[in-house]
Every structure is written in structure tokens, then in C-alpha cells.
Amino acid sequence: MAAAEGARKAAPRSVTAYRIPFNRPSAVGGEFELMRQALDGGHISGDGQFSRRCEAVLEQSLGVERALLTTSCTHALELAALLLEIKQGDEVVVPSFAFVSTAVAFVLRGARIVFADVHPTTLNIDETQLASLISERTKAIVPLHYAGIGCEMQAIGPLAERHAIAVVEDNAHGLYGRYRGRLLGTFGMAAAQSFHETKNFTCGEGGALLLNDSALARRAEVIREKGTNRCAFFRGEVDKYTWVDVGSSYVLSDLLAAFLMAQLERRKTVQERRKRIWHRYDDELRVWAREVGATLPHVPDHCEQPYHMYYVLLPSLRYRSALIEHLKRRGILAVFHYVPLHLSQMGQSFGGKRGQCPVAEDVSDRLLRLPFFAELTPSEQDEVVEAIIEFDGT
Numbered sequence: 038m039a040a041a042e043g044a045r046k047a048a049p050r051s052v053t054a055y056r057i058p059f060n061r062p063s064a065v066g067g068e069f070e071l072m073r074q075a076l077d078g079g080h081i082s083g084d085g086q087f088s089r090r091c092e093a094v095l096e097q098s099l100g101v102e103r104a105l106l107t108t109s110c111t112h113a114l115e116l117a118a119l120l121l122e123i124k125q126g127d128e129v130v131v132p133s134f135a136f137v138s139t140a141v142a143f144v145l146r147g148a149r150i151v152f153a154d155v156h157p158t159t160l161n162i163d164e165t166q167l168a169s170l171i172s173e174r175t176k177a178i179v180p181l182h183y184a185g186i187g188c189e190m191q192a193i194g195p196l197a198e199r200h201a202i203a204v205v206e207d208n209a210h211g212l213y214g215r216y217r218g219r220l221l222g223t224f225g226m227a228a229a230q231s232f233h234e235t236k237n238f239t240c241g242e243g244g245a246l247l248l249n250d251s252a253l254a255r256r257a258e259v260i261r262e263k264g265t266n267r268c269a270f271f272r273g274e275v276d277k278y279t280w281v282d283v284g285s286s287y288v289l290s291d292l293l294a295a296f297l298m299a300q301l302e303r304r305k306t307v308q309e310r311r312k313r314i315w316h317r318y319d320d321e322l323r324v325w326a327r328e329v330g331a332t333l334p335h336v337p338d339h340c341e342q343p344y345h346m347y348y349v350l351l352p353s354l355r356y357r358s359a360l361i362e363h364l365k366r367r368g369i370l371a372v373f374h375y376v377p378l379h380l381s382q383m384g385q386s387f388g389g390k391r392g393q394c395p396v397a398e399d400v401s402d403r404l405l406r407l408p409f410f411a412e413l414t415p416s417e418q419d420e421v422v423e424a425i426i427e428f429d430g431t
Contacts, residue, residue: 056368067299083288103254110231110244114142132162134397154394185345187216215341240297311344354402
């Protein structure tokens, strides 16, 4: 036992081959104590005390009607699709520059995906295109708040309301970000959150569905609990629980919720660390970007970001590929992001073709995400900045 404990203490900080990885998940203090409490309490499956505590923090800090922890952001989106009763022939509008889950959660219910291009500045869904993409079959619009910068909800919300279309926010990047003073995740019928290890707050794998319609909360509980009224049973509202609706197993383990609870309790500390890292990149790369023709992230004045990531838009695909290799030789991992959904094999089955979303195609070739995590040290960030500035891309 002592030898095993010693081996754990001697383990490297990261299993990656890179001295400076793209992401390094970390404990911010209290995670293991709360997990021990969950174990000692004899309940580590879903909907235990730590699940309820996490959900209460989200509900109170965001002002949403109901928050339900899920096993992933993907599953939160699937749960939203079930609540909307998406069926074969329905259409769902999504940005092409997004993760596959933004689309596939609705495809699973039979939806046809309609791809929208993005703004070249914020990389968010281009709200000016939406009217032309809506049809009588459109059931939902799914805006992704890219890098935690709010989409233009002032235009998206009223448009959706006029056409009786649901808005489901993909807020995987945007927890505690704001648009015109209002918290992201509170605009649509529902919003999906991610607690994946690359997110600001994590439990390794996890998510949450935020509901802004109290009428949906009870049904969401049932769907999330395999279609049973188990939650009502534990509240003493029925004498036994049984199968009452469609559903699946979307409940997060309370052991993971305990880990997440510790992170949410220290959310201000985490955000302050990330804010310092983001602004240091932005300050120190500004002259370099001007000299080489790169573009740094744009944050509109009416948006408050949660400092989820830092990226640069490079002059060309060739430049990006060469810079990635240069950084690799220095032991630094920087990575690209989404391949446009409309160009994927599945996207093409929905009519996607090259040239359909030209901005998404362009930024996909040129975007590079830099190492960004709460425990990135000043000396590590120095190395990243110096390696970028010294690169000769000519």
C-alpha cells in the first residue's frame, strides 16, 4: 500500500508526450475530500447529495428554472431533443463550425440538419442567415456560443419566437459568460453545458441540461431516469416507480458530481486564473499578430467572456501546419478545432457541399488553439509566446 502511494506521488504531472500540453486537468482543492464523503455516505450513483448540490449552485448562480446533471453535454443535447419530440422530417439549424454533438443529438431523433455559416469575427452562428434557412419543418435552432462569446441572441430569440421555433443553446464553452448583461444558457428553452476535462469546470466527463421552462422540468427528470418516475418516488410523491415515458440513462455518478462540486465552489478563483492567462496571450501576441497578418479573438463590447480558450487565426493552412510542427519540436501542443460539419461524410448526406459555408471553411483551415488551462504557469506561457514569436513562417 505504501509503495503504491509513493508511486502515485512520484507520477508525472501529465501523461502527454509534450512538456506543455494543450490541456492539463487539475484539482483546485477539495475534490478528493468530497469524493471521500460520497463514498463514506454510501451513495455514488446518480442523484445523490452532491448531484443535488451542483444542480442547486447552477440554478441559483444562473437563475434557471431547473438544472439536471448529465453524463455529458452530448447527452444534455439528446435530452433536449427528446423533450422537443424531434421526429423524422423535422429540421434543426446548427452552425457548421461546431462539434459533432451539436448536430448528432438531433440526428438520432430523425432530424434533418440545416447548416448555417458563422461570423468571421466571433465565429458564432450568423444570425443574418437564419431567416433564409427556416422552413415550415424547422423545429429548433441550436446556437453555439463559440469560445464563450455570446451569439446575437437579441436577433435569434425574436426570430425563433415569430416562427414558433425552439432555441437550444449549446453552451459547452460559455458557462458564466454574458450577452448584454444576461448569463449565457438562460435565453433558450434549454441549454446544454459541458464538464469535460477541457472545460473551465470539470469532472472528467459530464454535462448539464439547463431548463428555462418549468413545465418541462418534470418530464426532463423522467426522460433522464430511463423513462421512469423514480425521482417522484424518492420525493415520496408515488409509492413505487415504474416506466412512464421514453427515456435513457443520462444521470451522472454522484462521485463525479462530488469532484465537480469542489470546482464549482471555487469558480471565481478558476475564472480569475483563466482571465490572467487569456489577457497575457492577448497582450503579448498583439504586435506579432499585426506583423504576420494573424487575427486574435474578437470580444464584442456587449459580451463578457468566461475565458474558455485562446486561439489565433493564422494567414493560411500552410502557415498553421508549419507552426504546429515548430511548436511540437519545442515540446508544446497547440491544436486546430472543428472540421466544418457540412463537409463531413454525414454532413454531405444532408446536402452539405464545399462553398456552402465559406467562413466556416476558411477559419477551420487557419484556426490554432494555444495551451490554455488554469494551472498553466507563467514560465510555461513564456515558452509558448516565445516559440510563436520566433517562428519564421516565410
